[in-house]
Amino acid sequence: xxxPREQPGGVISRLMAELAKLPGIGPKSAERLTHxxxxxxREEVLVLADALRALKEQIRRCELCCAPTxxxxxxxxADTRRDPSIICVVEQPRDLTALQRAGGYRGRYHVLHGCxxxxxxxxxxHLTIDALLDxxxxxxxxxxxxxxxxxxEGDGTALYLSSLLSPLGVRVTRLARGLPSGSVLEFANNxxxxxxxxxxxxx
Amino acid sequence: MATEKVKALVLRTTDWSETSRIATLFxxxxxxLRGLAKGxxxxxxxxxxxxxxxxxxxxxxxxxxxxxxxxxxxxxVVRRFPRLHRxxxxxxxxxxxxxxxxxxxxxxxxxxxxxxxxxxxxEDLGDGSVGQRVLRFxxxxxxxxxxxxxxxxxxxxxxxxxxxxxxxxxxxxxVLCPRCQAGPGERRRLSTEALGxxxxxxxEKWREPLADRVRAELRGVMGGIITHIRGKxxxxxxxxxx
Ligand SMILES: [Zn+2]
Ligand SMILES: [Zn+2]
Numbered sequence: 500x501x502x503p504r505e506q507p508g509g510v511i512s513r514l515m516a517e518l519a520k521l522p523g524i525g526p527k528s529a530e531r532l533t534h535x536x537x538x539x540x541r542e543e544v545l546v547l548a549d550a551l552r553a554l555k556e557q558i559r560r561c562e563l564c565c566a567p568t569x570x571x572x573x574x575x576x577a578d579t580r581r582d583p584s585i586i587c588v589v590e591q592p593r594d595l596t597a598l599q600r601a602g603g604y605r606g607r608y609h610v611l612h613g614c615x616x617x618x619x620x621x622x623x624x625h626l627t628i629d630a631l632l633d634x635x636x637x638x639x640x641x642x643x644x645x646x647x648x649x650x651x652e653g654d655g656t657a658l659y660l661s662s663l664l665s666p667l668g669v670r671v672t673r674l675a676r677g678l679p680s681g682s683v684l685e686f687a688n689n690x691x692x693x694x695x696x697x698x699x700x701x702x
Numbered sequence: 703m704a705t706e707k708v709k710a711l712v713l714r715t716t717d718w719s720e721t722s723r724i725a726t727l728f729x730x731x732x733x734x735l736r737g738l739a740k741g742x743x744x745x746x747x748x749x750x751x752x753x754x755x756x757x758x759x760x761x762x763x764x765x766x767x768x769x770x771x772x773x774x775x776x777x778x779v780v781r782r783f784p785r786l787h788r789x790x791x792x793x794x795x796x797x798x799x800x801x802x803x804x805x806x807x808x809x810x811x812x813x814x815x816x817x818x819x820x821x822x823x824x825e826d827l828g829d830g831s832v833g834q835r836v837l838r839f840x841x842x843x844x845x846x847x848x849x850x851x852x853x854x855x856x857x858x859x860x861x862x863x864x865x866x867x868x869x870x871x872x873x874x875x876x877v878l879c880p881r882c883q884a885g886p887g888e889r890r891r892l893s894t895e896a897l898g899x900x901x902x903x904x905x906e907k908w909r910e911p912l913a914d915r916v917r918a919e920l921r922g923v924m925g926g927i928i929t930h931i932r933g934k935x936x937x938x939x940x941x942x943x944x
Binding site: 659 | 718
């Protein structure tokens, strides 16, 4: 992985090693990208560096729904026209985006930032479950829609959440079975998502 | 670069890129295998959502001849285990089965009997005592992999086991009679009912319900055996109920 003149741990090797950690980037691609950046104009590379820094320094989690935002509250939570009595729980911000794209839903969201995956060591403490329970305990919530992926782990996460939410006296529903089992929300089309939300059923 | 068809259980998946994932599978014909599924996360793909954990799939794969990962080109679900999606304790037990299979079997080392037992266990979980079903699976797993504990005589002196003051010792590989219980290694008191339970679990009478107390005792014994042999406790062990 090292270029001939570079020592391991040098600036170039370090960038290659970092790039190679990204999904879908192997050592070969990391090397190619590094050489591309090495040859690119200074301003071009610094714009990329600034964007990367801003991503982590300026984006935080919405204090209510935990979606990424530049503000204390995200646009959706700040929008008073949205119904605060319904919360739609998704695994990832990209699932929220897919449901928003599908249109039709006028409630609020909650982003878990993952799903329970005991085999990978991901337990409740790694997700935003406490924040969700706090929202429900604060009152005013009537329905929580489980829009986790219809996969084994997504269903497991929904089962677990349901066991915590039901005793709080809130109605827990699940997306309709229109989505094929094992699929993921972010790749479903708008009509499928809209139908799944429309046809949701009690857990 | 010939393609091959296998029926396999999905034990583990890791996202590899935007659309691809790596799957760890357990097949009847080839034992454990790992494959890269390009496009395995897309909704409409040749995977037909077939790379979901704990589903049985018909897979098509291209074997890598020079080491590395096999390439998965197709996966179609042939069987799901719906009870795992309805009861959390059943699901965690299912994850535990997957963890033991993934960690404890080697690639290119088929165990058809273990494969069949795993499918039966996944089918049964959620119907009756999850705890007892898991104990039966563990008993069969240990036997199939050559780690069956000695339960018919003393694992140290090979003398007969009387009804009193027995102990179980994972290091010794089985039950110890009262005369052999001194010495190093962790000993766990073993009730005669629990010894009877271990024998039943290894026999055709394994479905006869065990008392809660006996099941809890055996949960500890079995966890101890598996932790000792593997050198570390399975991740899912704390998730298992009695
Ligand atoms: Zn928000
Ligand atoms: Zn003895």
